[in-house]
Amino acid sequence: MSHNAEFTEQDWRRFLASIGEDPDRPGLHETPHRVAKAWKQWTAGYEQDPVDLLKAFEDGAEQYNELILVKNIPVYSHCEHHLAPFFGKATVGYVPNGKIVGLSKLTRLVDCFARRLQVQERMTMQIAEALMQVLDPKAVGVIVKCRHLCMESRGIRTPGEETVTSAMLGELQPNLAMRTEFLAMARD
Known part of the structure; x- marks a missing residue:
């Protein structure tokens, strides 16, 4: 399973907006990137045999x-x-x-x-x-x-x-x- 960070970051921006948050708010500005990076690590087992x-x-x-x-x-x-x-x-x-x-x-x-x-x-x-x-x-x-x-x-x-x-x-x-x-x- 490959991870596409750019796609995932966009998904997390949409998620933040869908729960009523502003993804461009200063406290959330880097959140999509951080969350995408975290999920890549949390799901790294798919890439291991x-x-x-x-x-x-x-x-x-x-x-x-x-x-x-x-x-x-x-x-x-x-x-x-x-x-x-x-x-x-x-x-x-x-x-x-x-x-x-x-x-x-x-x-x-x-x-x-x-x-x-x-x-x-x-x-x-x-x-x-x-x-x-x-x-x-x-x-x-x-x-x-x-x-x-x-x-x-x-x-x-x-x-x-x-x-x-x-x-x-x-x-x-x-x-x-x-x-x-x-x-x-x-x-x-």
């Missing part, structure tokens, strides 16, 4: 067959229904099957999918499925906890509520002991 982010390597993984977990990965996304922000933290874990990935790549994977218009449930599955596809691990677990401004600032208006989603793939589905260990490690 998750497979390219997950360069796997075998060196160091040959003997390791326990859970690898990264907790408290920041999530900043926008819901596709209202374009409202949702934000929180993700926990991503896997049990290698001869291949591992750099730990920072798990954070980048979460960010790649978060920087798209999303629903939390789909994003959670996309993260898990990308790891399964690239690493072919024994198991993958993803837990995402987010606050949604579409719920907090409009409609039901329930500040502070968290939505929790999870994806358990591979051996985490049938293996209760492994699932229990993952959930214990993922706890705050």
Whole structure:
């Protein structure tokens, strides 16, 4: 997906006018440019291939067959229904099957999918499925906890509520002991 800043800036000028603002007012003069630039950054995940982010390597993984977990990965996304922000933290874990990935790549994977218009449930599955596809691990677990401004600032208006989603793939589905260990490690 390519971003056309000039078109987007015009759209934001029209948006400001449509809500009763004057886009030429001094305080708003640069707003269309700033908003266009912000949305380009907030939607940069469309230009990333998750497979390219997950360069796997075998060196160091040959003997390791326990859970690898990264907790408290920041999530900043926008819901596709209202374009409202949702934000929180993700926990991503896997049990290698001869291949591992750099730990920072798990954070980048979460960010790649978060920087798209999303629903939390789909994003959670996309993260898990990308790891399964690239690493072919024994198991993958993803837990995402987010606050949604579409719920907090409009409609039901329930500040502070968290939505929790999870994806358990591979051996985490049938293996209760492994699932229990993952959930214990993922706890705050």
